[in-house]
Amino acid sequence: MNGFMGRLLLVDLTSGRLSEEALDSGLMHQFVGGAGFAARYLYDRIDVHTDPLGPENPLLFMTGPLVGTAAPLCGRYEVCARSPQTGLWGESNSGGRFGPFLRFSGYDGVLFTGKAARPTYLAIRDGHAELRDAAHLWGKDTYETQEAIQAELQGTKLSIACIGVAGEGLVKYAAVINDWGRAAGRTGMGAVMGSKNLKAIAVGGQGQVPLANPDAFSAAVQATIEAVKEDVKGQFLTAGGTASTVDTTMWMGDIPNKHYSMALWEPVAKLGGGTMAETILTGQKACYRCVIGCGRVTRIGGRHATESIDGPEYETVAAYGSLILSDDLEGTAYASHLCNRFGLDTISAGSTIAFAYQLYNRGILTSKDTGGLKLDWGDIEPALTLTKQIAHREGLGDLLAEGSRALGRRYGVEDQAIQVNGLELPMHDPRAFVGMGLVYATSPRGACHNQGDMFLVDLGAPVPELDIQLGNRLESSEEKALMTSRVMDWRTLYNSLVMCVFCNPSADLVLDLLNGATGWNLSRDELLPLGQRAFQMKRLLNGKLGLTAANDRLPKPVLQPLVDPAVETQPPDMSILLPAYYRIRDWDEFTGMPSAGRMTELGLQDLVAH
Amino acid sequence: MFNFASEEWVQALKEAINSSAGYAEAAKTWEGDFYFIVEAGGPIAQETVMYVDLWHGVCREACLCPDRSLKNPAFVITASLPVWRKVIDKKLDPIQGMMTRQMKLQGDMVKIMKAVKAAKELVECTTRVPTKFPA
Ligand code: SF4
Numbered sequence: 001m002n003g004f005m006g007r008l009l010l011v012d013l014t015s016g017r018l019s020e021e022a023l024d025s026g027l028m029h030q031f032v033g034g035a036g037f038a039a040r041y042l043y044d045r046i047d048v049h050t051d052p053l054g055p056e057n058p059l060l061f062m063t064g065p066l067v068g069t070a071a072p073l074c075g076r077y078e079v080c081a082r083s084p085q086t087g088l089w090g091e092s093n094s095g096g097r098f099g100p101f102l103r104f105s106g107y108d109g110v111l112f113t114g115k116a117a118r119p120t121y122l123a124i125r126d127g128h129a130e131l132r133d134a135a136h137l138w139g140k141d142t143y144e145t146q147e148a149i150q151a152e153l154q155g156t157k158l159s160i161a162c163i164g165v166a167g168e169g170l171v172k173y174a175a176v177i178n179d180w181g182r183a184a185g186r187t188g189m190g191a192v193m194g195s196k197n198l199k200a201i202a203v204g205g206q207g208q209v210p211l212a213n214p215d216a217f218s219a220a221v222q223a224t225i226e227a228v229k230e231d232v233k234g235q236f237l238t239a240g241g242t243a244s245t246v247d248t249t250m251w252m253g254d255i256p257n258k259h260y261s262m263a264l265w266e267p268v269a270k271l272g273g274g275t276m277a278e279t280i281l282t283g284q285k286a287c288y289r290c291v292i293g294c295g296r297v298t299r300i301g302g303r304h305a306t307e308s309i310d311g312p313e314y315e316t317v318a319a320y321g322s323l324i325l326s327d328d329l330e331g332t333a334y335a336s337h338l339c340n341r342f343g344l345d346t347i348s349a350g351s352t353i354a355f356a357y358q359l360y361n362r363g364i365l366t367s368k369d370t371g372g373l374k375l376d377w378g379d380i381e382p383a384l385t386l387t388k389q390i391a392h393r394e395g396l397g398d399l400l401a402e403g404s405r406a407l408g409r410r411y412g413v414e415d416q417a418i419q420v421n422g423l424e425l426p427m428h429d430p431r432a433f434v435g436m437g438l439v440y441a442t443s444p445r446g447a448c449h450n451q452g453d454m455f456l457v458d459l460g461a462p463v464p465e466l467d468i469q470l471g472n473r474l475e476s477s478e479e480k481a482l483m484t485s486r487v488m489d490w491r492t493l494y495n496s497l498v499m500c501v502f503c504n505p506s507a508d509l510v511l512d513l514l515n516g517a518t519g520w521n522l523s524r525d526e527l528l529p530l531g532q533r534a535f536q537m538k539r540l541l542n543g544k545l546g547l548t549a550a551n552d553r554l555p556k557p558v559l560q561p562l563v564d565p566a567v568e569t570q571p572p573d574m575s576i577l578l579p580a581y582y583r584i585r586d587w588d589e590f591t592g593m594p595s596a597g598r599m600t601e602l603g604l605q606d607l608v609a610h
Numbered sequence: 611m612f613n614f615a616s617e618e619w620v621q622a623l624k625e626a627i628n629s630s631a632g633y634a635e636a637a638k639t640w641e642g643d644f645y646f647i648v649e650a651g652g653p654i655a656q657e658t659v660m661y662v663d664l665w666h667g668v669c670r671e672a673c674l675c676p677d678r679s680l681k682n683p684a685f686v687i688t689a690s691l692p693v694w695r696k697v698i699d700k701k702l703d704p705i706q707g708m709m710t711r712q713m714k715l716q717g718d719m720v721k722i723m724k725a726v727k728a729a730k731e732l733v734e735c736t737t738r739v740p741t742k743f744p745a
Contacts, residue, residue, distance in 0.1 A: 232708045232715065239719035247723035248705050251730065274724035460709030470710065 001025050002212035003065035003518035004033070009107045009129055011122060013196050014055060014114030018129050023108055029520065030603060033064030033108070035091045036496030036534030038080035039444075041111075043541045043607070050545075052084035052188075053170055053195035055115035061102065061161070061201065062109035064498040065517050068100030068288070069209050070221045072228055073500040074513075075100050075288025079161075083187040084195075085172040085348070085403060086422040086446045088542045088551075090187035093450070093498055094161075095287035095295075096179030098203065101159035105205040116197040121149065125156045126205035134199035138168060141341040142177040149202050162200035163190040164343030166391045170194050171401040173348035173424075177340055181310020182287075182295075185345035187423060187445050212519025220512035225291055227505040233461060234503040237294040238284070240273020242314035242502070247272040252473070253432040253562060253569040254455060257322045258377065259358040260418055260429060260557050263564035267327040271317040280333060285310070292503055304334040304384075311336035312346075318427035319350020320383055324357050324375075331380035335387060342391035349390060351424035352404040353383045355417055356396070364411050371395045415556050420447035421547075428455045430558050430572050433473045435484045437572030438581055441552045443488070444538035451535075452488035453501055465507045466490060466528055476573035481580035489531035496534050533602040536585075536594050540607055549592035552578060611742040614694070615648050615658045617674045619739060623662070624672035626735040633735055634667035637728035641665050642721060643683040645675075649690045653744035664728075685717030695743055698736045704729050 001023060010019045031037040038060045045058045059081040066074040077099030083090025102110070106127035119134040132152075137145050142164040149160050161178035167190030174190030175183045184190075193199075211217050228234050236244040246255055250268050257265035269275065276296065285295030298309045312320075312333045320335040321327065339346045359365040360375035367374065373382045373396075389397025399407055404424055408417035418425050423446025430437035435454025440447040449455070457463075458473040468486045471479065494501050497514070511524055522530075539547075554574060562569045582589060586598035596608045612619040627633055643663040650657045661681050663671040675681065689697070693712045696702035705726065707713035715722065 230711075232711070235719050236723060240723050244719075244723050247726055251726060269724070269727075272723065274720050277720040460703075460706035462710070470706075 001028065002210050004028060005103055005106055005108045005207060005209065007107055009110045009124065011110060011112045011129070011131070012114045013112055013116040013120065013131075013198060016116075016131055018131070028065075031534055031537065032493065032496035032530060034062055034496040034498035035078040035080055035093070036492065036537065038062045038078060038091070039089065039534060039537045039541050042080060043537070043544065046082050047544055048546050050082050052082045052087065052090070053191060055113070055196065057082050057192060057195070059112040059189070059192050059196065060109055063099045063103055064496055066497050066499060066513055068103035069211065069517055070218070070289060071513050072221070072225055072289050072291050073503060074497065075290060076498040076500060077102060077184075078495060078498050079176055079184045079189045081189060081192045082545065083445065084170070084191045085188040088421055088446065088545050088547055089444045089538050090189060090192070091445050091495070092176070092184035092186040092189050093495060094176065094178055094182045094184035095290070095500060096182035097159040097288045098161045098178040098182070099498065100288040101205075102203045103209055104207045105203040106207050110201065112196060112198060115195065119197050119199050121162075121198070121200040121202065123153055123202045124205070125153070125158075127207070137199045139165065141165065142343050143180060143341055145200055146180060149200055153202055156204040158202045158204040160200055160202045162343075163193045164341055164391070166342045166344045167191055167194035169391070169393045169401070171344065171390060171393070172403050173345040175339070175343045175345045177343050181340040183340065183345070185347065186448065186450075190343050209517070211517050213516050217513065217516030220509060220516050224505045224509045224513065227509060228291055228503050231503055233456075234292045236273070237292050237502055240277055241294050241296040242273070243271065243276055243296070243312065243317050244273030245314045246317060247274050249432070249455070249459065251567060253564070253567045254428050255318050255322050256427055256429045258325050259323055259354045261562075263431070263562035263567040263569045265322055265325060268322045270327040271321045271329050271332060275329060280330060282308070287500065290500070294502060298333045300330040300333050302330060304330065306334065306337055309333050309337045310340055315427050316346040316350065319346050319354065320380060323350060323354035323427075324380065324383055325377040326380040326383070328380045331384065335380070335384060338384065338387045338391075342387070344387065344391060347426055348403060348424045349387060350383070351418060352400050352407060353386050355404045355407055356386065356400060357383075358416075359407070359411060359413065364413060369396060418555050418557060420554065421551055423447050425555070425558070429569070430554065431562055431569040433458050434476050434570060434572035434577070435471075435473075435480050435487070437554055437558070437574065438481060438484045438577045439488060441554050441574065441578065442581060444535065444542055450501060451491050451495065452484060453491065454484055454487055457483065457487055461504060463490060463504070463507055465524065474568065474570040476576045478576070478580040481577050482584055485581060485584045486528060489528045489535055491531070492535040492538075493527060493531035496531070529602065533604065536599065536602055536604065539587075539592075539594060540599075540604070543591065543593045547592060549587070549590055552592060611740045614741050614743045615660060615674070619741065620660050620662070620672045620674050622739045623736060624669045626738045627664070627669040627732065630731060630735050633728065633731040636667075636731045637664060637725070638667040640667075640721075640725050640728050642685055642717070643681065645678065645681070645683050645686045647678075647686060647688040648694055649688060651690055654691050685715065685722070687713055687715050689713040691744070697733060698741060700733065700737060704733065
């Protein structure tokens with residue numbers, strides 16, 4: 001099967017049995033790969049009774065048809081399971097080299113089931129898979145783990161994905177960390193690994209992805225590289241990393257400040273990619289074959305002196321910076337380092353901590369609750385201490401390890417927690433780009449910016465060839481709902497391919513890459529329906545896991561207006577956006593599920609009876 | 611009224627910048643010189659090159675250049691007449707202009723990203739110049 005290695009590795013951790021399964025070419029045609037394929041594949045294997053942290057929850061690492069080819073922006077993988085953080089569909093992706101190296105090892109994906117009796121890791125080298133003892137790695141951080149496995153398995157160039165102590169301790173938003181500091185951070189996939197006593201996966205080999213039309217593919221790769229280099233977004237990312245977003249969008253109220261209570265806080269510029277480049281930056285890192293290299297390598301001095309840090313990225317400088325009114329760039333870099341080493345999602349960790357700051361400053365949390373820590377706005381030190389406590393489930397950290405929804409529930413202010421379905425909002429305030437409100441409310445994995453970056457579209461990155469047009473960022477309208485649905489379909493396809501959303505070659509180039517690799521001969525008109533099929537598939541799976549229309553809600557605080565004369569913001573009007581979006585999606589107003597007609601239209605008729 | 615991209619317009623812009631407290635504050639640590647280039651097309655027979663030297667919140671020099679050879683500025687921003695007009699009328703944010711490739715930028719991206727506020731103030735300055743655009 002061109003574009004694929006053609007097989008999945010099945011690992012039953014309970015019995016230690018390893019086996020293989022051929023990829024179903026029909027399913028690949030329908031769902032492409034990555035998270036889209038994973039949703040369909042796991043649909044038959046989980047239901048509302050599946051304990052996310054029980055042996056019965058299957059965990060799938062999956063790549064897509066472009067991963068590990070020469071195509072830029074495709075050095076990624078997805079990791080999917082029922083999420084312990086949300087109880088819904090869990091999906092997270094990461095860059096680096098792990099995805100390509102998994103393919104080079106001979107497989108498109110790995111499915112884990114069961115639970116190992118003792119700490120274990122999986123090694124796949126050139127098609128040979130083995131489970132190995134990881135007792136000596138348990139308790140080690142993610143960097144130590146990667147170093148130890150590299151030393152143990154000399155001879156093959158490897159990429160390693162692993163968990164740190166947060167995953168071992170089942171922190172609900174534990175991340176999977178690969179290639180030193182790359183993170184599949186969202187929805188707690190690290191905790192699922194921890195629940196299975198699975199410490200790491202090491203992959204490498206000499207395999208090559210078979211291509212249907214190598215010449216056409218190569219031409220598409222060249223054209224894509226040129227397009228990416230010309231894209232000013234890519235140039236900003238190269239120069240300033242993802243934190244360049246701070247510099248460009250803070251004036252629109254995009255970056256949330258003081259736990260979503262201020263539209264503009266000018267010192268945040270000290271956390272931007274521009275300042276970083278002129279101060280602590282020592283190098284850049286790129287995912288496999290990426291010509292942008294948005295990854296930052298930094299060095300900090302002072303009280304947390306660290307020679308080499310992966311990051312910080314945009315989400316981290318916001319979550320550990322502006323959310324608690326700290327402009328301490330070195331502090332946010334250190335927070336990034338701690339989260340990488342412990343294996344924590346910086347968005348959920350930082351946002352939950354910022355919520356604790358807010359509750360403390362409102363007198364709802366007291367020093368007794370915090371173990372004497374003073375959570376004063378502007379001081380990052382307590383946030384760093386809390387991060388360590390979360391990772392080790394110590395003190396207040398044990399509660400914070402459950403996320404902001406649990407923290408709010410404990411103190412009777414759940415409606416003040418900035419989360420959707422248990423997943424904390426990424427650092428793009430929906431009052432700066434109202435389309436993000438709709439994305440957060442309806443994304444299949446809780447508040448997520450990866451399944452629909454309306455902030456980028458309305459900032460200036462439309463996709464006119466797919467009729468995704470630039471719009472007024474503050475206008476809640478039928479048109480906005482339509483554009484948002486298209487963007488979400490498009491990004492869902494990206495997560496099936498699996499492709500980086502940060503820089504966007506034209507849809508025609510993506511099409512050429514996909515056709516060149518697979519030989520599928522798709523037309524441009526088929527791209528959005530491909531994305532929508534996977535999107536609705538995730539919705540159906542969420543329905544099976546208990547989601548209804550009542551879940552599609554934004555947290556109250558982001559529906560309150562922000563007042564700052566220097567910045568124009570507007571809360572999303574969900575009374576306009578949501579009904580329009582439901583009509584476009586053909587979702588039932590109570591169940592929240594697509595109609596039988598829409599499912600049939602999308603080729604999902606076999607699921608109608610469910 | 612000053613004709614857009616004339617020597618008089620450039621001088622009026624210099625004056626507007628130098629009397630703007632907002633710009634002085636926003637750009638107090640920023641330095642760099644620019645070519646603002648209006649591409650040939652429509653009523654613009656040949657490309658028009660404006661030079662502006664910005665230094666710590668003031669405009670040190672501004673002039674119309676016969677072509678690109680006169681100076682060697684750190685930054686070059688190129689756009690068509692309708693796009694410049696949209697920016698000056700505040701119908702197009704310069705960052706949006708760059709992202710949508712309506713405006714092309716050459717220069718140090720790190721310095722540019724640190725100048726977003728200054729750029730906004732600069733646009734404000736252009737709005738204070740009474741401008742007549744070619745039909
Ligand atoms: S833009 Fe950044 S995250 Fe995306 S593929 Fe390139 S290096 Fe990786």
